[in-house]
Amino acid sequence: MLRSLLFALAIGTAGSAHAQTAPSASDIASYTGLHLAAHEGDVEEINRLIAAGADVDIRDRSQRTPAHVAAFASHDDALIALANGGADMNAFENRVYDVLTIAAVADDPKMVSLAMELGNAPDLITSVYDGTALIAAAHLGHHDVVARLVEGGAPLDHINNLAWTALIEAVVLGDGGADHIKTVQILVDAGADKSIGDRDGVTPLQHATSRGYAEMVEILK
Structure with missing residues (x-):
């Protein structure tokens, strides 16, 4: 029961992670x-x-x-x-947001690419959640932004202070819809580590399975 309450609190807290x-x-x-x-x-x-x-x-x-x-x-x-x-x-x-993460949250792919071209590093640790622009974009299902960040060298497996990677956030904080499915596919194709679990050891595949996200499950298998 306590674990469920803590998990719900974490989701509610992370839900405001993009509240720039x-x-x-x-x-x-x-x-x-x-x-x-x-x-x-x-x-x-x-x-x-x-x-x-x-x-x-x-x-x-x-x-x-x-x-x-x-x-x-x-x-x-x-x-x-x-x-x-x-x-x-x-x-x-x-x-604790930089230009790149602001553009990522705004779902502005052109500015995301531009910011990196102008010297904005894609591996900066941003927000009070010790995340990255990639985690913020994956959380929101901004798959075009995710693709550009991956191409720009953003760290695929950074773990924030909620103990979540971009891949976990795309599953746990997504709705299982097309945008988050595309996000998961891009991350997996890029080589994101599917074995990294949350602080309880629950993997992205296990999270997707428990939520009934069949298309994500197929990608993550």
Whole structure:
């Protein structure tokens, strides 16, 4: 009984793992300089401010850099301009998210690839769950993002502080539907270790079997 309660609590907690905080209306109203230009995708203004000596990694009250703001707003060209101006592509905001994980959670495959091209490392340990961008994307069934992260060299078998890998999260936190099935297939095809269990030793196959996820079971056998 206790184990079941703890498992349910873990699922409920992990369910909010993707609950990043985008700039609020009040944040945006307070923005000036590079934060405002990043939010608006104003590349010309970004370049002008950087040339004038603006701090390209200046932080807002939630420790977001302009690069984080550009990622939340899905402004690819703004992110490129910031990176070309020396922005730290591996910086974390106050919830321990980087540009790559922000893009992964937003299901923005193009920005995921772009972030890695601009120097955002795919193996950073992100979020309070000590996860990765790949785990966040697998959790949500964002299979196109998962594919790009795998191609970019993201660690397949990282274990977060819930004792779950990306493969386990795709099963345990997924709905067994097409998106999560594709996610599982991509991870397995890439060589994710199917034998790694959770903290109780329960493997992805056993989780899929207990949930009646027949297509996942076939992939994981």
